[in-house]
Amino acid sequence: MTMDSAGRNPTDGNRAGGSSGEGSSADGSPAGGNPFGGGAPAPGSQWYDADAGPLVRPYAMTGGRTKPGPSNVRFDLIALVVVDDDPPGPAEEAVLGPEHRALLALCRSETQSVAELAADADLPVGVVRVLLGDLLESGFVRVSRPVPPAQLPDERILREVIDGLRAL
Amino acid sequence: MAYERSDSTGADGGDALALKILVAGGFGVGKTTLVGAVSEIRPLRTEERLSRAGEHVDDTGGVDRKTTTTVAMDFGRITIRAGLSLYLFGTPGQDRFWFLWDELSQGALGAVVLADTRRLEDCFPAVDYFEHRKIPFVVAVNCFEGARSYGAQDVSRALDLDLGTPVVLCDARDRDSGKEVLIRVVEYAGRMHTARLLDTVG
Numbered sequence: 001m002t003m004d005s006a007g008r009n010p011t012d013g014n015r016a017g018g019s020s021g022e023g024s025s026a027d028g029s030p031a032g033g034n035p036f037g038g039g040a041p042a043p044g045s046q047w048y049d050a051d052a053g054p055l056v057r058p059y060a061m062t063g064g065r066t067k068p069g070p071s072n073v074r075f076d077l078i079a080l081v082v083v084d085d086d087p088p089g090p091a092e093e094a095v096l097g098p099e100h101r102a103l104l105a106l107c108r109s110e111t112q113s114v115a116e117l118a119a120d121a122d123l124p125v126g127v128v129r130v131l132l133g134d135l136l137e138s139g140f141v142r143v144s145r146p147v148p149p150a151q152l153p154d155e156r157i158l159r160e161v162i163d164g165l166r167a168l
Numbered sequence: 169m170a171y172e173r174s175d176s177t178g179a180d181g182g183d184a185l186a187l188k189i190l191v192a193g194g195f196g197v198g199k200t201t202l203v204g205a206v207s208e209i210r211p212l213r214t215e216e217r218l219s220r221a222g223e224h225v226d227d228t229g230g231v232d233r234k235t236t237t238t239v240a241m242d243f244g245r246i247t248i249r250a251g252l253s254l255y256l257f258g259t260p261g262q263d264r265f266w267f268l269w270d271e272l273s274q275g276a277l278g279a280v281v282l283a284d285t286r287r288l289e290d291c292f293p294a295v296d297y298f299e300h301r302k303i304p305f306v307v308a309v310n311c312f313e314g315a316r317s318y319g320a321q322d323v324s325r326a327l328d329l330d331l332g333t334p335v336v337l338c339d340a341r342d343r344d345s346g347k348e349v350l351i352r353v354v355e356y357a358g359r360m361h362t363a364r365l366l367d368t369v370g
């Protein structure tokens with residue numbers, strides 16, 4: 001997938017790829033040198049190729065990626081996201097995109113589930129998953145997995161939930 | 169990878185527990201009302217590929233080209249104590265969003281199937297779904313004003329429920345009534361789980 005490598009760096013991946021298009025024809029390898037593949041670009045269409053498909057707006061903030069990065073983490077809706085105890089420095093944080101930073105701010109205010117983060121950031125869940133994948137990979141956050149299906153909580157926890165519901 | 173199990177006993181609060189209960193049923197049966205009655209409710213947007221069912225057989229190279237659609241769900245959170253929360257998810261009512269249910273039901277403690285006796289057939293798909301996947305559920309009959317009242321037995325028979333599946337009458341607008349429904353789900357899920365454990369042992 002061409003967008004995958006270009007999208008890793010959401011802010012300037014595409015732009016860098018586009019400008020290198022001209023250089024590639026000069027060095028005599030017109031198709032191979034173009035990171036987006038495809039044929040000769042028509043004017044104004046250097047951001048697209050046959051494989052990119054139609055642009056979908058929500059995923060613009062993820063650089064076109066619809067799945068989290070190489071770690072292939074599947075963020076459950078109720079997985080809890082906490083800020084890492086030893087996060088990268090302010091310099092690394094400064095290069096994050098606005099949506100990444102918004103999510104990080106929400107995580108800092110309170111440990112929240114993926115679903116809550118999506119609702120509070122007013123972003124679709126799919127987009128939030130990709131952005132959280134970035135934050136996880138760069139060490140800003142950690143994720144706790146919810147209870148696996150085959151391993152329901154013990155009776156003591158369930159009793160606690162029932163009592164808690166009664167007391168609401 | 170910093171990916172922790174919830175049952176880890178790290179000193180970093182990694183043992184926080186989140187449980188999930190689904191609220192299913194036909195369109196307009198009161199799912200949003202029920203979730204809102206017992207918890208602070210928030211709308212959740214998902215951006216889903218409509219053709220997701222074919223994802224597993226397709227070459228992933230083509231996935232990006234497929235159409236996406238926005239699906240809205242309701243969800244609420246009930247904090248039992250610090251580190252223990254119960255999340256409620258109102259499943260999308262329309263049939264074409266079935267694919268979302270698979271994700272929602274994964275790891276769910278149990279489910280509520282809300283039913284309206286005036287159109288009981290609307291909740292058949294939800295009953296089938298949870299029965300097939302062996303997800304513990306209770307049927308909660310939302311007693312609308314003006315609707316003829318039926319007993320729990322009648323509803324159980326009409327839905328051809330498995331023996332033991334609880335049926336409760338409720339008022340989805342009422343907080344106490346909603347709490348009672350949730351308590352029944354948790355109790356029943358606990359019983360089902362224990363029974364299954366015994367099955368595997370014996």
